[in-house]
Amino acid sequence: MTQPPQGDFGAPYDPSPGAPQPAPGYGYPPQQPGPYGRQPGPYTQPPGPYVQQPGPYTQQPGPYGRQPGYGYPPQPPTVVAAPGGPAGPGGGGRFRGRTGVVVGAVLAVVLLAGGGIWLATGDDGGGRKPVAGPSDVTGKPSASPTVGKDDDKSVAGPTAAELNSGREPGEAKVAWLAENGVDLPEYGEETHGPWFSGDIIAKGMYRKVTGYAVTDGAEKWSLALPTDLCASPTAPTADGKVVVGIEDNVSESEASCSVLQMIDLRTGKAGWRKTVDRSAMQDGLSHVAMSISGNTVTFGRNTASDAFRVSDGKELFGRREGVCQPFAFTGGDRMLAAVSCQAEPADPVRQQVQEVDPVTGAPKWTYELKPGWSVAHVYSARPLVISIQQPEKWAVVVLNDNGTYRSQMVGDDEDYAVRCGEGSVEMGSNLDGCAGVAADASRFYLSTLPDPGAKTETNKVVAFDLATGKSLWKAPAPGGRLMLPLGVEGGKVLVHVEAAYRKSGETGTLEPSTGAFTTLLKHPSSAADTENSLYEPKAAYRDGRSFLLPQRISQDEDEEEKAATAVLVFGE
Numbered sequence: 001m002t003q004p005p006q007g008d009f010g011a012p013y014d015p016s017p018g019a020p021q022p023a024p025g026y027g028y029p030p031q032q033p034g035p036y037g038r039q040p041g042p043y044t045q046p047p048g049p050y051v052q053q054p055g056p057y058t059q060q061p062g063p064y065g066r067q068p069g070y071g072y073p074p075q076p077p078t079v080v081a082a083p084g085g086p087a088g089p090g091g092g093g094r095f096r097g098r099t100g101v102v103v104g105a106v107l108a109v110v111l112l113a114g115g116g117i118w119l120a121t122g123d124d125g126g127g128r129k130p131v132a133g134p135s136d137v138t139g140k141p142s143a144s145p146t147v148g149k150d151d152d153k154s155v156a157g158p159t160a161a162e163l164n165s166g167r168e169p170g171e172a173k174v175a176w177l178a179e180n181g182v183d184l185p186e187y188g189e190e191t192h193g194p195w196f197s198g199d200i201i202a203k204g205m206y207r208k209v210t211g212y213a214v215t216d217g218a219e220k221w222s223l224a225l226p227t228d229l230c231a232s233p234t235a236p237t238a239d240g241k242v243v244v245g246i247e248d249n250v251s252e253s254e255a256s257c258s259v260l261q262m263i264d265l266r267t268g269k270a271g272w273r274k275t276v277d278r279s280a281m282q283d284g285l286s287h288v289a290m291s292i293s294g295n296t297v298t299f300g301r302n303t304a305s306d307a308f309r310v311s312d313g314k315e316l317f318g319r320r321e322g323v324c325q326p327f328a329f330t331g332g333d334r335m336l337a338a339v340s341c342q343a344e345p346a347d348p349v350r351q352q353v354q355e356v357d358p359v360t361g362a363p364k365w366t367y368e369l370k371p372g373w374s375v376a377h378v379y380s381a382r383p384l385v386i387s388i389q390q391p392e393k394w395a396v397v398v399l400n401d402n403g404t405y406r407s408q409m410v411g412d413d414e415d416y417a418v419r420c421g422e423g424s425v426e427m428g429s430n431l432d433g434c435a436g437v438a439a440d441a442s443r444f445y446l447s448t449l450p451d452p453g454a455k456t457e458t459n460k461v462v463a464f465d466l467a468t469g470k471s472l473w474k475a476p477a478p479g480g481r482l483m484l485p486l487g488v489e490g491g492k493v494l495v496h497v498e499a500a501y502r503k504s505g506e507t508g509t510l511e512p513s514t515g516a517f518t519t520l521l522k523h524p525s526s527a528a529d530t531e532n533s534l535y536e537p538k539a540a541y542r543d544g545r546s547f548l549l550p551q552r553i554s555q556d557e558d559e560e561e562k563a564a565t566a567v568l569v570f571g572e
Contacts, residue, residue, distance in 0.1 A: 227248065231290045293329065446461070459483060521572070
């Protein structure tokens with residue numbers, strides 16, 4: 001899970017500089033700031049307990065990562081301290097304004113015999129460079145994997161029939177599960193997807209995209225990719241097409257996430273392929289954020305963004321004139337852009353939120369953030385709820401449909417957390433697609449961090465009034481587990497209750513007015529160990545089925561890695 005930054009949320013975010021601006025063009029007054037030479041903000045803060053690594057898909061584990069089987073190499077030591085209470089892992093911020101002290105890790109430098117300098121990354125030349133390790137609920141790094149692999153060890157994962165053999169009355173059944181089946185690089189890889197199209201659920205892993213039948217898990221197709229997957233949108237088009245980012249070569253040190261590949265999820269056929277020019281130095285250093293809105297796919301970076309028509313790859317819009325450049329977009333039926341403005345490298349950065357036309361990229365309205373604040377994520381497009389950050393502050397702001405300021409969430413004594421992959425879009429996640437948040441016409445729902453004083457790792461979901469920003473109710477997770485809002489469906493808050501040690505998970509709803517919990521699917525206790533092995537699972541609920549995919553897969557042994565569960569589906 002990714003947490004908002006540690007620090008002061010007590011001082012209200014002043015909305016006055018954020019009045020909507022007319023948008024006749026893309027220009028901006030010269031004294032305004034932008035995507036270069038970032039000023040103090042959430043993107044220049046020292047690393048927290050989850051030290052962020054470069055790359056669009058190197059999200060770090062949060063407090064819900066507790067399976068030792070998904071180990072990483074040890075991370076550099078970092079300490080987050082907060083007066084008045086223990087710090088949440090990853091810098092989970094207390095709304096009422098605890099200021100945290102972060103002690104950053106120092107990268108080792110080694111002088112070579114020839115007088116050069118290199119950064120010690122731990123890459124031995126035989127595998128991928130390591131990413132930062134996971135932390136437990138205290139924020140301490142967990143154990144690192146054993147070096148070396150035994151290719152002769154044969155491991156088989158459980159079958160659905162085996163998991164269902166111990167099912168109790170009233171429990172859902174394991175509809176199907178799919179093994180990873182891919183020999184991954186050292187330290188594992190991230191899961192891309194899930195993407196749904198008709199009767200197909202598809203996922204991407206490393207150099208492969210696979211489509212399964214949603215009903216029984218039969219593999220319908222498999223598409224091999226020439227290089228590593230490196231970026232992808234949260235959802236496909238309505239007619240089942242997705243565009244993913246892949247690297248331009250297989251080099252460990254020189255590969256660039258710059259190639260776009262369209263895939264038809266209904267057939268598994270590869271469509272057009274296009275390479276984006278990322279030769280500019282600042283562009284090459286930027287993370288990538290992708291989205292699909294209508295028939296438009298966006299490829300966002302800090303210094304420039306490009307948009308293409310999904311159906312045929314035609315370029316729709318690119319770098320704007322002037323000093324304001326969008327660096328990420330939301331998908332779905334409403335395209336919102338996070339925009340950075342800067343006239344000169346030494347100027348302060350100013351950021352904006354815009355609603356834009358998905359065909360032309362022209363802004364419909366512009367909301368300018370107060371100086372020093374940065375766009376982290378968009379939690380909801382309708383209603384419009386955004387997460388904004390400073391180095392020691394975090395705010396959740398609600399805008400009206402026309403981009404004017406409406407309200408701000410008011411803090412209390414809780415620590416809050418969301419799962420977005422990274423702490424902000426500029427750290428490597430997409431602008432949308434966060435779990436742990438949901439919104440309807442009148443309320444915003446947010447998950448808390450686990451209570452550090454509790455005997456079991458459990459949390460709550462809190463509802464806020466969109467008009468006033470004040471909390472309305474708090475719903476504890478059932479059964480001493482962790483609960484994350486996934487969205488609002490049928491007038492109810494859809495939630496995923498995660499499995500815990502010897503406890504299966506479940507899919508349920510919360511009553512918007514009271515927070516009362518109702519079970520939709522109680523996952524079988526006989527599958528608790530398998531469900532609990534999924535690292536920070538991505539959850540989706542469709543047509544009476546619950547779909548779970550691990551955020552990443554990493555095992556010490558090749559055969560264990562191939563046998564790891566990649567998709568787990570429950571149903572009646």
